[in-house]
Amino acid sequence: MNTRQEVLDFVHHGHERYLPHLSIDCVIFGYHAHQLKILLIRHHGHDNWSLPGGYIARDEALTEAAHRILAEKTQLSNLFLQQFYVFGDSATRMNKIKTQETHNTTYSKVGVAIGENHWLSERTLSIGYYALVDYLNVVVNPELLVDEYCWQEVSEIPTLDYDHNEIVQKALMTLRAQIYQQPIGYNLLADKFTLPEIHALYETILGRQFDRRNFRKKLLTLGLIRQLDEQRKIGPHRSPYLYEFDRENYQKALEDGAVLAL
Amino acid sequence: MNTRQEVLDFVHHGHERYLPHLSIDCVIFGYHAHQLKILLIRHHGHDNWSLPGGYIARDEALTEAAHRILAEKTQLSNLFLQQFYVFGDSATRMNKIKTQETHNTTYSKVGVAIGENHWLSERTLSIGYYALVDYLNVVVNPELLVDEYCWQEVSEIPTLDYDHNEIVQKALMTLRAQIYQQPIGYNLLADKFTLPEIHALYETILGRQFDRRNFRKKLLTLGLIRQLDEQRKIGPHRSPYLYEFDRENYQKALEDGAVLAL
DNA sequence: TCAAAAGTGTTCATGTTACACCCATGG
DNA sequence: CCATGGGTGTAACATGAACACTTTTGA
Known part of the structure; x- marks a missing residue:
């Protein structure tokens, strides 16, 4: 109005x-x-x-x-x-x-x-x-x-x-x-995102920290994300890999009540 | 009306x-x-x-x-x-x-x-x-x-x-x-109940079966229930022990987001 | 003594946690 | 070459799953 x-x-x-x-x-x-x-x-x-x-x-x-x-x-x-x-x-x-x-x-x-x-x-x-x-x-x-x-x-x-x-x-x-049962990442990250990005997202929303290595392992094991061959340039640092969501698996995991309890 | x-x-x-x-x-x-x-x-x-x-x-x-x-x-x-x-x-x-x-x-x-x-x-x-x-x-x-x-x-x-x-x-x-986050048992069981009773309750509500031994172990480990010295007579069968909820621990466990994922 | 129900412990597989060093990049 | 941030694996530990025989009771 x-x-x-x-x-x-x-x-x-x-x-x-x-x-x-x-x-x-x-x-x-x-x-x-x-x-x-x-x-x-x-x-x-x-x-x-x-x-x-x-x-x-x-x-x-x-x-x-x-x-x-x-x-x-x-x-x-x-x-x-x-x-x-x-x-x-x-x-x-x-x-x-x-x-x-x-x-x-x-x-x-x-x-x-x-x-x-x-x-x-x-x-x-x-x-x-x-x-x-x-x-x-x-x-x-x-x-x-x-x-x-x-x-x-x-x-x-x-x-x-x-x-x-x-x-x-x-x-x-x-x-x-x-956050454990909803495809929350989809809406806050671009189609392709880096591991530090999704990692920061979860840390921020849940208000606590996760070990980088364990976090990646978990998401890959559950099949929620898929690593791509591309990398992103981010200035004077090592280039991070890009990932994308595995929509099918994400859906399946949610239905099975998969828990992302890190 | x-x-x-x-x-x-x-x-x-x-x-x-x-x-x-x-x-x-x-x-x-x-x-x-x-x-x-x-x-x-x-x-x-x-x-x-x-x-x-x-x-x-x-x-x-x-x-x-x-x-x-x-x-x-x-x-x-x-x-x-x-x-x-x-x-x-x-x-x-x-x-x-x-x-x-x-x-x-x-x-x-x-x-x-x-x-x-x-x-x-x-x-x-x-x-x-x-x-x-x-x-x-x-x-x-x-x-x-x-x-x-x-x-x-x-x-x-x-x-x-x-x-x-x-x-x-x-x-x-x-x-x-x-059921994993709410004190559901309180309202459906008497103050003192047997293990088979609470076991059946969870099986029925969740629509699947749990191993009796693992179920007991889990509830005791989480401190949700406490075994009493009394037993109940139930006809021509071995008398089951009575248990009660440990209200304090139950509360604490729920706040900690304890998961009764059996 | 029999049928029905309850009690109980161990092993193995899996998942979770903790932890530190090397690599790539651009300035 | 340096500062910054990203990448990666293993070992110890804890948790979950699978599993069967014995005990009690009253009829």
Whole structure:
């Protein structure tokens, strides 16, 4: 939403287009070069940051909605996107903490006030999705009501609005648990990648270190990756070999519940 | 809902008490003696079976709602109950298949018709929860609109109404994945249990066999269970020893991500 | 004494961990 | 030639898998 008109239309007619009481919040993990970050936004007039999110259109599949919202923020489609939990227990989600004033701060930018019975003031449960992107590929889409964006290191997430800290925690837990069962590398590495690259990826996401030799052995033994004949030039150093994923084997390994417990 | 009056009140005023567009469906796994079953219900006038479910009250936490619904069906509280997915993609969940006639068949029992714009005809996403119970402990609560109940073996689930087959599949997958990370035994076994009992439990839930000796060794090594001095009399056979869970160690092992991969 | 169920230990194969030196490259 | 980063193998150890006979009990 980039124009005042769009925002006004959303405020006044959003309930006709979207399902009320339900939203989607996205924890967008951005990885690059040994750093794992999360995309945060700061709504107009807010001191705290929060997660990007959106609503589900009445004629839209849930998964579709999640992909649309993600694409609206990052301009990227076909990303790895995973539903992980529904949040409906915390005080914010019970409407025990009124978000109305919060909303009014934001929407004051377009000169509307959100009443107590407005659809945006109603109790809203939120479905959490997490995505994985290379944050260098992301060109964040500016929105009228969002004052600022930032990529924040996962270990340094500040206090967020609503229950978003809880959502981030759960997303991170789920990501780390699922890295063993999901083709996570596919989405964060180029088709051809070096061993140090995939090695750094796993170390960063899991927050611990792996022995280079054992790591390579494991991935090759499981047949998840295949070494190529090519090498990459990387400046004044020895050239690393390139590898690619063995898609068939990767799939098979995942089905067999293969564990990449290094 | 056991009286006509209650049902009428639900149909006419339910939207004031409950959040629209959202429901909870429960996959209630019932285990006993090497059998793993699911509780199914048959609504009045329906040919197919479906899962028990319910709605979230406007002033009720999500988890609270799930426990209430489960207690309404089984009369049991404090059960192991786990949220596992939100279903919002299938044709039923998009309102592409009209459930209105379906509803009318059911509610004809109390002599009301559900119109196209009735709140029960609107698009409804469903949050899936699974529970684990000993089905011998369950006294199913009769409800006016439910003609029949049954416990159906997980390997013999018939075609269900709506997208409930999909929900059951996902629940079973999740249960099997989580048995390694959740204190599942606690809820299905008495405080003191024999090794053959817990052994059968794992075999049944995971659908495969484990060597008795290795199974015992593993559980003892991980410190999940503790052997007691008592034995149980079981007729014309050797008396098995009793065991109990080592709660502290169980907790610790789960946090460490201990894997019971037998 | 028999049938049914439970108890128990060892061996072998596999997987996991720990560890250090040499090589290639460009400046 | 040097600084930097990448490549590689082996030995010790721990874990998992396979396997069968004996004991207890009550009828």
